[in-house]
Amino acid sequence: MATCQRQFPSAPEAKTFLLNHKPAPLFSTRKPQIIPSRKFHHGIQSSKFGSFLDLKPLSKPESLDFDLSWFDPADRSRCFDVIIIGTGPAGLRLAEQVSRYGVKVCCVDPSPLSMWPNNYGVWVDEFESLGLVGCLDKTWPMTCVFIDDDKTKYLDRPYGRVGRKEFKTKLLENCASSGVRFHKAKVWKVKHEEFESSIACDDGIELRASLVVDASGFASTFTEYDKPRNNGYQIAHGILAEVDHHPFDLDKMVLMDWRDSHMGNEPCLRANNSKVPTFLYAMPFDSNFVFLEETSLVSRPLLSYMEVKNRMAARLRHLGIRVKNVIEEEKCVIPMGGPLPQIPQNVMAIGGTSGLVHPSTGYMVSRTMALAPIVADAIVECLGSTRMIRGRPLHQRVWNGLWPLERRCTREFYSFGMETLLKLDLNGTRRFFDAFFDLNPYYWQGFLSSRLSLGELLLLSFSLFCNASNPSRFDIVTKCPVPLARMVGNLALEAI
Numbered sequence: 001m002a003t004c005q006r007q008f009p010s011a012p013e014a015k016t017f018l019l020n021h022k023p024a025p026l027f028s029t030r031k032p033q034i035i036p037s038r039k040f041h042h043g044i045q046s047s048k049f050g051s052f053l054d055l056k057p058l059s060k061p062e063s064l065d066f067d068l069s070w071f072d073p074a075d076r077s078r079c080f081d082v083i084i085i086g087t088g089p090a091g092l093r094l095a096e097q098v099s100r101y102g103v104k105v106c107c108v109d110p111s112p113l114s115m116w117p118n119n120y121g122v123w124v125d126e127f128e129s130l131g132l133v134g135c136l137d138k139t140w141p142m143t144c145v146f147i148d149d150d151k152t153k154y155l156d157r158p159y160g161r162v163g164r165k166e167f168k169t170k171l172l173e174n175c176a177s178s179g180v181r182f183h184k185a186k187v188w189k190v191k192h193e194e195f196e197s198s199i200a201c202d203d204g205i206e207l208r209a210s211l212v213v214d215a216s217g218f219a220s221t222f223t224e225y226d227k228p229r230n231n232g233y234q235i236a237h238g239i240l241a242e243v244d245h246h247p248f249d250l251d252k253m254v255l256m257d258w259r260d261s262h263m264g265n266e267p268c269l270r271a272n273n274s275k276v277p278t279f280l281y282a283m284p285f286d287s288n289f290v291f292l293e294e295t296s297l298v299s300r301p302l303l304s305y306m307e308v309k310n311r312m313a314a315r316l317r318h319l320g321i322r323v324k325n326v327i328e329e330e331k332c333v334i335p336m337g338g339p340l341p342q343i344p345q346n347v348m349a350i351g352g353t354s355g356l357v358h359p360s361t362g363y364m365v366s367r368t369m370a371l372a373p374i375v376a377d378a379i380v381e382c383l384g385s386t387r388m389i390r391g392r393p394l395h396q397r398v399w400n401g402l403w404p405l406e407r408r409c410t411r412e413f414y415s416f417g418m419e420t421l422l423k424l425d426l427n428g429t430r431r432f433f434d435a436f437f438d439l440n441p442y443y444w445q446g447f448l449s450s451r452l453s454l455g456e457l458l459l460l461s462f463s464l465f466c467n468a469s470n471p472s473r474f475d476i477v478t479k480c481p482v483p484l485a486r487m488v489g490n491l492a493l494e495a496i
Contacts, residue, residue: 051313051316051317051323052239052241052313052316052323052326053313055323055325055326056326057239057326057327057329058325058326058327059327059328061114061115061117062114062115063111063113063114063115064165064168065113066113066176067176068112068176068182069176069179069180069182070181070182070183071106071181071182071183073205078205078206078207078208079207079208079209080105080106080181080207081098081105081209081210081383082098082103082104082106082209082210082211082212082213082379083105083107083197083207083212084105084106084107084108084213085109085187085199085212085215085216085220086108086109086214086215086216086217087107087112087182087215088116088216089167089171089351089368090350090352090354090356090368090372091107091109092107092168092175093171093368093372094215094372094376095171096171096174096178097372097375097376098376098379098380099175099178099179099180100376101380101384102384103379103380103383103384104179104181105175105178105179106181106207106209107175107180107182108182108185108187108199108207109183109184110184110185110186112182112184115165116164116168117330118330119161119238119293119330120161120164120365121160121161121162121281122136122160122365122366123157123158123159123366123445123448124136124159124160126370126449127366127369129370130369132167132170134166134170135166135167135170136160136161136162136163137161137163137166138160138161138285139158139160140158140159140251140252140253140283141252142156142157142159142252142253143157143158143159143252143254143255144249144252144255145254145255145433145437146254146256146259147258147433147434148258148259149259149261151434153434153437153438154252159255161283183201183205185201185202185203185205186201187200187202187222188201190347194391195390195391196208196210196390197211197212197346210383210390210394211348211379211383211394211395211398212346213349213350214347214349214350214354215349217351218334218353220349222353223345223353223354224341224342224345224347225339225341225342226339226342228339229338229339230339231335231336231337232299232300232335232337232338232359232422233296233298233301233302233335233336234296234298234299234332234362235303235308235332235333235334236281236293236294236295236296236332237293237294237308237309237329237332238291238292238293238329238330238331239292239323239326239328239329239330240291240326240327240328240330241289241290241291241292241325241327242289242323242327243288243290243321243322244324245287245288245320245321246282246284246287246290246319247319247321248282248284249284250287253283253284254280254282254283254284255281256281256433257279257281257282258279258426258429260273260274260426262314262317263314264318269307269314273426274425274427275425275426276296276299276303277296277297277426277429278294278295278296278297278303278308278311279294279295279297280292280293280294280295280312281293281294289327292312292316292321293330294308294311294312294315295308296308297361297362297421297429298360298362298418299422300422305331334352336357336359336418337414337418337419338415339355340354340403340408340411341353341354341355343403344395344396344398344399344400345399346395348379349402350368350371350375350402351364351368352364354402355403355411356368356371358414358448358450359415359417360414360417360421360447363448363449363450366449367449367450371402375401377401378397378400378401379398382394382397405494405495406454408494409454409494409495410452410457412490412494413454413457414447414450415487416484416486416487419482419487420432420480420483423475423479423480424475428471428472428479431469431471431475432468432472432475434469435467435468435472436464438467439463439464439467443456443460443463444460447460
C-alpha cells in the first residue's frame with residue numbers, strides 16, 4: 001500500500017492536521033446576517049422535540065436595493081453584442097467579465113434583484129484565488145467527515161459560506177460599472193439567423209444580439225442536447241434554524257455525516273438508507289444557529305423528497321436538536337453527470353445547463369466563477385475584434401473555450417466517479433470516503449475542486465485502489481467494470 005502511494009509525482013506541500021489547531025486571523029468571527037429583525041416575528045414557533053416538519057420558515061423573499069441600468073423599451077436600438085438569459089451567479093459573472101472589454105451586454109431575467117435562495121458553500125482557497133473571499137460571511141478553519149460512529153476524518157481545509165447579498169451586490173456593481181443593461185422579463189423564445197439571434201420576452205419586447213447565452217439553470221429549454229440525458233440527481237432538504245443547542249464544534253464545518261445510529265428505531269428508514277444513503281451537511285454559526293441539510297449525494301432515480309425530510313427529522317431527534325424556529329428552508333435538486341450539451345450550437349450556455357456541475361459532488365459555484373473569464377475571453381476575441389467573427393465560427397470558438405478536449409475528458413472521469421457512487425450502498429460509500437480522504441490532500445482537494453489533469457486523475461484512482469480496504473476493492477472490481485468501459489468508450493469518442 002505504501003508503495004502505491006509513492007506512485008504519485010511530487011505534490012505541493014500539504015498542511016498537516018494538528019489537534020491543537022487554532023484559527024488564523026483570516027477566518028471570520030462575525031456572525032452572518034441571519035435574522036433581519038424587520039422580517040421576523042419575535043415569538044418562538046418551537047416544534048415538538050426533534051422535529052421541524054411542522055414549522056414554517058420565518059424569512060420572506062427579499063430583493064436587493066440596487067440602482068441598475070435598465071433597458072428602455074422606448075429605445076429604438078434593441079441590438080446588443082451579447083444577451084444573457086438569467087441573473088444567477090453564472091450569468092452575472094459572465095456579464096461582468098465580457099462587459100469589461102466594451103462588449104454591449106444585456107441581462108434578461110424576470111426578477112434581476114431577487115436574492116438567490118440557495119446557501120452556497122465553498123472551499124476558502126477557491127474564493128481566495130478568485131479574489132472573492134470578501135464575499136464569505138462565515139468561515140470555518142476545518143471540516144470534518146463522520147464515516148461512522150467510530151471513525152471521523154478531520155480535514156485541514158477551510159470552508160466558507162457565501163454571503164448571498166455581498167456576492168450578488170459585488171457582481172452587480174461590476175456589471176453596473178461596465179455598462180451592462182438589464183431587462184425585467186421572462187424569455188419565451190429564442191430564434192436564430194445566420195449571424196444574429198433574437199429573443200422574444202413575455203412583455204412583447206424583442207431583443208437581438210450576435211450571441212445569446214443561456215444562464216437560466218437546469219430547467220432551461222433553450223440549450224439543446226443530442227444525447228439521452230441519463231443524469232444522476234442530488235437532492236437535499238436544508239434549514240437555517242434557531243435551536244436550543246446542537247452537538248457540533250463551532251470551529252468545524254461538517255462536510256458529511258454518514259452515521260445511521262439515529263435510525264435504530266426506524267427499521268423502514270434504516271433499510272432504505274442502507275441501499276440509498278443520505279448524509280448530514282452542517283454549518284454551525286454559533287451555539288444556537290446552524291444550517292442543517294440532509295443530502296442524497298447522488299441517486300438514480302431521484303430519491304423521494306419526503307424520504308429525505310423524514311430521515312433528517314429522525315437524525316435531529318437522535319442528536320437532541322430541538323428546532324425553535326426555521327429561519328430559511330431550502331429544497332435542492334441538482335442534475336449531475338449525463339451528457340454535455342450539443343457542441344457547438346447557436347445558444348451558448350454557462351452554469352447548470354452547460355454541464356459545469358461536478359458529476360461526483362454537485363459543486364459548481366467556484367468552478368463557474370473560474371471558467372466565466374475564459375468564456376468571456378473567447379467571446380471578446382470574436383465580438384470585440386475589428387473582424388467581428390459571428391455565426392457558426394463564433395459559436396465554435398466560444399463552446400470550445402468552455403469545453404476544450406482536456407476538460408471534456410476529465411469530466412468523463414468525474415462522471416465515472418458518479419456512476420461508481422451510484423452502485424455503492426451505505427457501507428460501500430463509507431469505505432470509499434474512508435480511503436478517499438486518506439489520499440494526499442493535493443489529490444482529494446484537486447478532485448473536489450475539478451482541477452486535476454487526466455493523468456493526475458488516473459494516478460488518484462490507482463492510489464485509491466491501493467489504499468482501499470479489501471471489501472472496498474471488491475466493490476470496485478465487481479461494480480465498476482461497466483462504468484469504466486463506458487468511460488473508456490466515451491474518451492475514445494472524444495479523441496476522434
